[in-house]
Amino acid sequence: MSSLRAVFCALLGGALAIAPLIAGAQDSDPWETIYPGGDTQCATGTPYSFHVRRANPEKVMIFFNGGGACWSAGSCDISGKPTYRPFANAEAGN
Numbered sequence: 384m385s386s387l388r389a390v391f392c393a394l395l396g397g398a399l400a401i402a403p404l405i406a407g408a409q410d411s412d413p414w415e416t417i418y419p420g421g422d423t424q425c426a427t428g429t430p431y432s433f434h435v436r437r438a439n440p441e442k443v444m445i446f447f448n449g450g451g452a453c454w455s456a457g458s459c460d461i462s463g464k465p466t467y468r469p470f471a472n473a474e475a476g477n
Contacts, residue, residue: 413436413437413438414434414435414436415434415435415436415437416432416433416434417432417433417434417435418430418431418432419431419432419433426453426459426461426465426467427461452466452467453465453466453467
């Protein structure tokens with residue numbers, strides 16, 4: 384009887400340990416938005432953020448989506464002709 388109890392506990396423990404992994408795998412958007420805080424902000428006045436997707440650490444890619452930068456009021460003004468893309472929308476699954 385005690386060996387049956389041990390098998391049951393092992394199966395239950397394994398199921399409980401893998402449950403969060405299964406729940407995470409079903410998430411439709413694997414990207415996590417990070418807001419570092421501090422004095423960072425975007426040209427539109429919104430908080431600066433970036434996105435990460437946790438995956439295999441042996442296969443790393445860093446992608447700087449063209450956004451550019453601005454250095455003066457004229458080149459930063461989104462109502463004019465900014466030298467950057469003020470908004471970047473990434474699609475899930477990329």
